[in-house]
Amino acid sequence: MAKISPLMIAPPAIFAGLAALFFFGMQRENPDELPSTMTGKPAPVVQVTPLGDKTPFTDADLRSGGVKLLNYWASWCAPCRVEHPVLEDLASQGITIYGVNYKDKPGNALGFLNELGDPYAAIGADENGRMALDWGVYGVPETYVIDGKGNIVLRFAGPITERVLESQIMPAIEKAKGTR
Template sequence: MAKLSPLMILPPVIFAGLAVLFYVGMLRENPDELPSALEGKSAPAVQVTQLGDKKLFNDSDLRDGEVKLVNYWASWCAPCRVEHPNLEELAAQGVTIYGVNYKDKPAKALKFLNDLGDPYTAIGADSGGRMALDWGVYGVPETYVIDGKGKIILRFAGPITDRVMQNQILPAIEKAR
């Protein structure tokens, strides 16, 4: 009888492993939704630097007893421009929004806000992407709903559209209250 080589067993084992991963991925309620390991946990530390003369926020601002959003954005991000009017609408409704300018040039970020408006209560720059890495950011825009104790209630990856605002962001804000 021929002896089985480990190289002959390896391809079926790899195939079976991949099949299990794909099957588990299909079981998710919304396969387009990116999972977040941080929902329900305390928000990671705030590590931002000053952006122009804009008011800077810090870690204690996330734990001040009030519900707020943390929005990662950049001037070079086309979807960030799409969501911007909805952020302004949320700010006009009294929602506190902290902005994290992600891997951007300060002059371009400030021009973006000057041209489109500034919905942020306070803002900071994450030029190296360190804070974004700690928060599990996949890309911009990305928005987190944070309760008054600093716990992440919702993470939404992608632009906040009218539908997202009505069906996900506003209900998460209510839940956080």
């Protein structure tokens, strides 16, 4: 009787394991969406510094009731320019948006807001990226929908376009309001 070597079993076992990983990974609803362990949990602590003469926000602001967005952005970020008109529109509709200027030069950040408008109810700087690490930010822009208790309802990585607004952000805002 021939002996079966572990070296003969290893390749098919590895292949089966990888195939299972790929199969279950493809079963996600949106394979392009970056997963977040923050959804459903309290928002991490706010650690921002003032940006110029802009009013900074605090940790208490995120937990003060009402739905709000927290948006990470930077002047050097091209997709941030793309999403900016959508943020301006949301702010004009009464949605509270807090801005976190990420690893940016204050003069450049203020110039960006002077040029494109300021949709933020309050804003702070995260010059060294420490707060972004605590929030699990992959890059900018990145936006969080936060409910009235300060819990994260949705994390969206990338620019908010009209399509994203309709398909993800607005449903998350409604969920945060408790109507969905």
